[in-house]
Amino acid sequence: MLYEQFDLAEAEPLKGNLRWLVPALVAAAAASGALLFFLIGQQFYGALFLAGFVAMLVAAFIFDRRGAKRVETPPVILPDLALVGSALSLASDPTALTGAEGALRSVNPAYKARFGQKSPIELGKGKQGAKLLSELTEAALQDGEATTADVPLTGGPVTVSVNRAGVDGDLLLWRFVGAAPTDVLAVAAKRVSGATGERLAAAGVMAALIDAKGRLLAANGLFSDRALTAVPAKDKAPLFADLIETSTEGAIRLLTEGSDGRPLRMVSIPLEPGADKGAATLLMFDWEEGPSLASSSNVQILLEMLPIGLALVDRDGRFLTMNNAFRVAGGIGNAEMPSYPGDLVVKEDKAAVADAVRRNARGPSMSQDLAVRLAVQPAEPVAMTVAGLRGLGDAAVLLLLKDNSEEAKLKRQIAQATKMQAVGQLAGGVAHDFNNILTAIIGHCDLMLMRHTPGDTDYDDIQQIKSNSNRAAGLTRQLLAFSRQQTLRPQLLQLPDVISEVSHLLKRLLGETVQLVVKHGRDLGPVRADPGQLEQVIVNLAVNARDAMTSKGGGALTIQTYAVRADQVADLGSEILPVADYSAVSIADTGTGIPASILSKVFEPFFTTKEVGKGTGLGLSTVYGIVKQSGGYIFADSKVGEGTRFTIYLPVHHVEEDKEAGTRSAKKEGEGELWGTGTILLVEDEAMVRTVAERALTRHGYKVLTANNGEEALEIIERGDEIALLISDVVMPLMDGPTMVREARKTRPQLPILFMSGYAEEQLRKSIDIANVAFLPKPFSVQELAEAVRKALVGN
Structure with missing residues (x-):
């Protein structure tokens, strides 16, 4: 926000007095006119007259201020968090603005509704979620922006994007893209108080929603008109028990209608599994004499309107009625309604279903969730909820049937993805170890071929060993391809x-x-x-x-x-x-x-x-x-x-022709020249690889210093020897290659680096944030090593 300072000290005293005299006279005139209109009974015109004069007074004041002598000062830019909050509120996804350390500066309503006042870096679920959010923060501060999909947060995985913001780049803008966890209570409240509730009211059914503590959360119009007309408005929702009274016959009455009110029957339908335990939708009907209420047309109409599979069972465990959704979920279709709930499930689940129905029909009113397999689809388990009913005539048990085949399918897919990831990691590790072995075999074959010429008795044997080693290298590349970790040469x-x-x-x-x-x-x-x-x-x-x-x-x-x-x-x-x-x-x-x-x-x-x-x-x-x-x-x-x-x-890959032409011409320069001079520091924890690489480089004219690990390499660098190139393995015990290179670059920032590894170059470049480094994939031959060293030296 830009602020400017105004100085009126240099204005003349008389002019300053007149400046305030005119507004005073205008205000007096406005007050007199407004009072006159009010006295003659024209309050509307009096208010309009007064408002007009106030507007003229404000305009005169602004014009007068602009006429004052202005002293220009440099603009000062200050953060306007109110303006930022207004901008963030336009975003539909949860969005927050924080400092670089993660402290909240501003959030939009969607963020506050889902995460409250927690900082974004505190939202990670488990160690993996916290680690991903920390890495996102570092990447955004370094690169300006970062995005990661499937970040595990409380309520489910989402895609998180972070952008650096602010004039000094010291702020972070967080955006969480993904479906918010379903609020079952909110959905149920919307249905009860919305169109579904009004359709129930048209059928003479009162509907109310209560939470686990018995508080009234929502109701349709019929229940509100009959039960809440005399209830005073309170800050907290009333208890449903305070709105009714029960009779010895099992019926209930609304307190607002008194003892002369019509008796009611009530059905309690618990919410689906996963919601607050104890929360339920309450349906109330006027008492019907004669036939059982469970078989009445109103109840059947009600069941058909609901989108979930519902069925009513009597005390003997027999079906009374069911809606179409229950028939579809149970695979009944247009066939004759079965006699018992156990007829729907496989033989192994019949006893569990029968026992649950018997206990809920005769014991206290409660609910129980079962995972059963239907006879029509025994491979896919479904969720069945058994809830006891009271006050609905012959109906003693309510069955809810939910097809969770999609949920089971997702679980299998997650298990399969986890299995593939584990197998891929195993394949990548095996291929890495084999690459080290094959590097030593191929390298020693190349060194032996330097001492043998075609026609020697051992020449063909050495060539055969090298040929088989190259075939083995092809197998390791196939393993890496399976785990998507092979080094491609695109x-x-x-x-x-x-x-x-x-x-x-x-x-x-x-x-x-x-x-x-x-x-x-x-x-x-x-x-x-x-x-x-x-x-x-x-x-x-x-x-x-x-x-x-x-x-x-x-x-x-x-x-x-x-x-x-x-x-x-x-x-x-x-x-x-x-x-x-x-x-x-x-x-x-x-x-x-x-x-x-x-x-x-x-x-x-x-x-x-x-x-x-x-x-x-x-x-x-x-x-x-x-x-x-x-x-x-x-x-x-x-x-x-x-x-x-x-x-x-x-x-399709689009590329600039001049860039490709320049790359081709640069590649031609220096081809064929593999000999060189200078000192090379070789860091490799595998002795067999270190030996063959040292001998190969020595044969090509280089002086080679060797180190078994990163600590020894840093000690050699600290001695002050002139080093033309540092060759290092990536994965080493204690101190790995990238960590050692970062320490070495603190004292020698221009030191050329050549990494060699059995893992994929693409994977390593994503995890190694070091500029101006070259990669040599294992296994490699003596010639490939010499070419990589020459290219690293010439390129530097």
């Missing part, structure tokens, strides 16, 4: 070129009984992917298609590439595929197809439909990992007996 590619390169191999793999058909579309944009990994994806899908067609005696495999523009994405009908330009490739076969029941499982690890001993279950999961790590999407579509189609969408 290039700008055209999908038709990749298909052409691999088509010769496919013809040999498919055999004579399978026909290969290749079709290419027009105007395909370039994609950025690893050509070797993309070829592996196509080969894996083609081999699976061949196996599916072998049982039918052969068939046709069609590989087609085509372009998908951004305006065509919506026509695909996919909720997962973002709107963008894609280059797509589809691989379709005419095999046996995949049943719909297992189609969603084909990308899961270790899942296979092949016979025992003929499939590992890693093929499609590896394909999925490569496609996802390349930024693409893969979908499967199949019909039994007709075949299967896998479609891969890779985003």
Whole structure:
């Protein structure tokens, strides 16, 4: 807000007196005119006259102030939290403004309603939630903004975005995007006091909602007119027990209607599981003589109006009536109503249901939740609530049936995702250890080949060892691809070129009984992917298609590439595929197809439909990992007996031509020159890797200093020796590579760094916040090490 100071000290005294004399005369005239109108009985015109003169007085005062001599001062910018709060209130999602340390400055109503006055950094659920919020804060202060999805908070996971704000960048703007937890009481209150309650009132039914303590939260118009007309307004909601009286016959009367009021029957319907225990919707009917109230038309109409499955059971455990929602949930449909609730469930659950109905029918009024399996759908459990009824004639038990198949499906998906994450972490760790071993084997083979020439007796054996080691390295890359942790070497590619390169191999793999058909579309944009990994994806899908067609005696495999523009994405009908330009490739076969029941499982690890001993279950999961790590999407579509189609969408990569040309020219410079000079500090905790790397670098002319861990490396740096390059493993005990590099850069900020690791470069760059570092993936050969060292030195 801008503030300006005004100085009237230099105004003339007489002018200052006149300035205040005129407003005084105007005010006196206004008061006299207004008094005159009031005396003659025209109060409205008197008020209007007075308001007009006040407006003229204010305008004159403002004009007079503007006429004063102004002394310009530099504007002072101050935070206006009232203005900020008004702006935040426009946001529908919970939004808060805090200081850099997390102290609240301003929040909008949505934030206050959901989180109260807690600071955003205190909202994390468990250690994981607190850690993610802390990392978001650090990232926002450093980069200006940060966003993380599925942050576990109280009430459910949400997407949290943090932006640095303020003139000095010392404020943080938090936004929480996600569905707020459902307030069951609020929803029920809205229904009771809204259109549903009015429909009940039209049928002669009074409805009221009470909480766990018996306080009245909401009521329909009929109950308000009959029970609350004489109740004085209070700050707190009245107790429902204070509004009624009970009789010995089990009926109730409203206190406002006195002893001569009509007797009422009441039904208590507890809220669904998860709500406040004891809260319920109360339905009251006028006493009906003659037939049982449970079988009356009013009750049946009421049950049909409710959106949940409800049924009434008598004291003998027999069904009296049920609504259509209960029939649908129980799989009854239009069939004849069963006699007992136990007839709906499987044999193993009959005793539990019968026992719950018996205890709630004859004992005190209470409710109980059961997880049962219906006879029509034994694989999916459903939730059944058994509640005792009193005062509704023959009806003694109320059954609520809720189909929780979607909830069970979500639980299975979460369990499967957790299993895949655990297996992926295991695969990544195994591949990392194997990469260290293979690095030593391949490196020693290269060193031995330097001493042996073709024709030597050992030359072919060494080449065979190196060849097998490279095959093993391919297996580790497949493990990393399965866990989406492999180091990709992406290039700008055209999908038709990749298909052409691999088509010769496919013809040999498919055999004579399978026909290969290749079709290419027009105007395909370039994609950025690893050509070797993309070829592996196509080969894996083609081999699976061949196996599916072998049982039918052969068939046709069609590989087609085509372009998908951004305006065509919506026509695909996919909720997962973002709107963008894609280059797509589809691989379709005419095999046996995949049943719909297992189609969603084909990308899961270790899942296979092949016979025992003929499939590992890693093929499609590896394909999925490569496609996802390349930024693409893969979908499967199949019909039994007709075949299967896998479609891969890779985003079109747009790049500036001059930048690519400059990169290509820079890459050509220095190629072929692998010898060098200078001192290299090598930090590696694996002795076998450290030995082979030291010998390889020494052979290429470098002086090598070695360290077993980060602490030893820092001691060498502190000695003051001139070091041209620091090569370090990323994962080491005690002090890891990134921590050691940060300490080293405090004294030597320009020191070139080359990290080597068996983990993926993309994953490491996300977790390592260090500028100007190069990566060398394991396993590597002596030549690859020399090339990486030369590039790091020349690039610096």
